[in-house]
Amino acid sequence: MKNNSSKYKTISSIKVVESDNSLLKWSIIVLVIVGAMAAISFFTYRLGGTISGVAPTKEQLSQLKEKVEQLDSEREKLSSTANSADSELNIERATQKQLATQVQALTAENNKLKEDLAFFENLIPAASGPEGIRIGAFKADASNKLQVQYRVLVMQGGKNVQDFVGELQFNATILLGGKTVILTLPEPKDNAAKLKLSFKYYQRMEGSLALPEGAVLKSLQARILDRGQLRTYQSINF
Numbered sequence: 684m685k686n687n688s689s690k691y692k693t694i695s696s697i698k699v700v701e702s703d704n705s706l707l708k709w710s711i712i713v714l715v716i717v718g719a720m721a722a723i724s725f726f727t728y729r730l731g732g733t734i735s736g737v738a739p740t741k742e743q744l745s746q747l748k749e750k751v752e753q754l755d756s757e758r759e760k761l762s763s764t765a766n767s768a769d770s771e772l773n774i775e776r777a778t779q780k781q782l783a784t785q786v787q788a789l790t791a792e793n794n795k796l797k798e799d800l801a802f803f804e805n806l807i808p809a810a811s812g813p814e815g816i817r818i819g820a821f822k823a824d825a826s827n828k829l830q831v832q833y834r835v836l837v838m839q840g841g842k843n844v845q846d847f848v849g850e851l852q853f854n855a856t857i858l859l860g861g862k863t864v865i866l867t868l869p870e871p872k873d874n875a876a877k878l879k880l881s882f883k884y885y886q887r888m889e890g891s892l893a894l895p896e897g898a899v900l901k902s903l904q905a906r907i908l909d910r911g912q913l914r915t916y917q918s919i920n921f
Contacts (some may be wrong), residue, residue: 703748757854798822798834816849816907819885823921825900831855834889835905837880844883850908851878851888857898868892880907 820836838845853868867875869892880886894900904918 756821765850813884815839815912816847816909818905818907818915821905821917821919823903823919825903829896830891830893830905831900832889832891833903833905834887836885836887837882837907838885839883846883847880847909848878849910849914851880852906852908853892854904854906855892855894855900856902856904857894859895859898863901864898866895 816837816839818835819838820834822834824832833853835851837897839850852871855866855868857864857866869878878888878890880888892903900921902918902920904916906916
């Protein structure tokens with residue numbers, strides 16, 4: 684059957700664009716200029732009075748004080764504007780971060796749907812298809828070093844299909860302590876942990892396998908057993 688998964692597009696990225704913070708930058712520059720002008724005006728005035736030998740009058744001091752208060756008021760307004768712009772920018776960044784998180788979730792969900800689509804496309808094998816047990820799909824994620832996530836689709840084809848009863852088992856080739864070790868998961872002696880198969884046309888299995896601490900997974904092999912005998916297998920290298 685033709686795989687139509689290429690028709691489905693995956694959201695892959697989002698371009699995060701920060702708000703124009705030119706208002707904040709110019710507000711800070713203006714604050715610095717205003718403060719410098721106030722200081723220069725005051726000391727220039729006092730210096731002029733000292734050089735000329737004439738002390739400033741009360742009226743002049745009052746005018747100067749009034750001017751300083753006016754400059755302070757303007758500085759407070761500009762500071763408030765700058766703080767407001769900074770708050771709006773932080774809100775915008777938080778919103779964009781939330782949107783990016785949502786897009787990542789949608790991307791993961793989209794990928795999951797594409798996998799499910801491929802699964803359903805191969806769900807029921809045709810009568811003229813290959814006979815016997817086979818692994819239709821096998822995927823594994825080893826991004827977590829302490830465990831590996833797996834998904835396996837086991838199928839059976841042919842004209843005279845009989846119910847199949849068996850077991851799913853894994854062979855994990857790991858590098859541990861500088862040595863190559865092959866682990867059988869779950870352990871053959873652990874009857875409670877065995878991954879039992881019982882189906883006529885298909886069965887999908889998914890779960891996780893624990894790895895020893897410090898182990899580096901090199902390959903994982905999915906094995907289908909029929910009364911202890913190997914029927915088919917499929918491997919993934921990492």
